[in-house]
Amino acid sequence: MADEVLWEGHGIIPELVGSSSLTFAINLGTSRKDIQRLILGVKNLSRNFFNENKIKSDVWNGVRAPATYSSMHLSPRDAIFAKKRRVNIRESVGEICGELICPYPPGIPVLIPGEVITEEALSYLLSVLRMGAAIRGAADPQLSSILVCGI
Known part of the structure; x- marks a missing residue:
């Protein structure tokens, strides 16, 4: 359009x-x-x-991307090829992320395959999703579930 x-x-x-x-x-x-x-x-x-209800800036009305990063448990390559299971987003803290999750805007990944999922990262993702961001890379763009590594 x-x-x-x-x-x-x-x-x-x-x-x-x-x-x-x-x-x-x-x-x-x-x-x-x-x-x-x-x-x-x-x-x-x-x-x-311009839709007044859409996000107006990259500051997200005071919501900022996680300042601390979690640790990598697997290389992104190993995580991509690992067996995965789908879990409820609230049950994913501490699990190893099996997919790339990137809110747009701003288009910068928050979780990458092989990274340990933190509460801070989930909180940010759910906040920007509520504000109108599109989630790219995730199997479930509404983030009710997430793919994690392991059986």
């Missing part, structure tokens, strides 16, 4: 259209006028289509 609005209203064609992102290529042939048109188009999108 956003790419259609940019094309129809401003003659802008994104290089790549994703399900929740647009990528623009700027190169030696891009003029100042092209950039100004892109800025105007993005401002138009923001002004006319």
Whole structure:
């Protein structure tokens, strides 16, 4: 939809259209006028289509990513190929994560395969999920369950 609005209203064609992102290529042939048109188009999108209920900044209204990191129990490779089981998210603390869990925005993984799952990481993930973040990489993007290593 956003790419259609940019094309129809401003003659802008994104290089790549994703399900929740647009990528623009700027190169030696891009003029100042092209950039100004892109800025105007993005401002138009923001002004006319921004949902007030969506997240407004990477600070997440005071919720910050975990400051401490847990320990790695397996290498990511070993964890990816390990046998896994699905557990309730609340029962996963102390288990070895079997999948990459990345909230978007900001698009930075919080849990990676082989890492020991902490209460702090789960609390952050559930908080940003409630605020409207999309969870990428997880088998259950609603985070009611999580894949952990072991039988």
